[in-house]
Amino acid sequence: MSDLTARFRIPADHPCLPGHFPGRPVVPGVVLLDRVIAAARDAGxxxxxxxxxxxxxxxxxxxxxxxxxxxxTPAGRLAFTGHVGGKLAFQGELA
Structure with a gap:
């Protein structure tokens, strides 16, 4: 059971995307992790x-x-998963 479920999109004009990577933009992991922190904090x-x-x-x-x-988690951390189109894209723990 989740403590929280949140959805977000990184817009195509986000400043992190030019050059990451030319011709096939990919959202940097640090931006995704920042959104994980924001989702947790926004939910209190x-x-x-x-x-x-x-x-x-x-x-x-x-x-x-x-x-x-x-x-x-039992250790007091926040375990997270990120799915795109129903497929697991990233996972980890926030402490």
Missing amino acids: LEAGSRFPSAKFLRPVGPEEEVEVALRR
């Missing part, structure tokens, strides 16, 4: 800004809808 969940683990399993492009699910 206590969230740090350290990622003991983070794995990126597929690229996320501009304008793709990302669904983030967060849940509290």
Whole structure:
């Protein structure tokens, strides 16, 4: 069960995209992780800004809808997953 589910899109004109990568823009992982922190904080969940683990399993492009699910672990961290089109794109823990 999730503590939180949030959705977001990174717009095609986001300043992180030019040059990352020419001809096939990919949202940088740091931007995705920033959105994970923002989603947790917007929902009132206590969230740090350290990622003991983070794995990126597929690229996320501009304008793709990302669904983030967060849940509290027994250790007090926030485990997260990010799905695009129903497929796992990234996962990790926020402490």
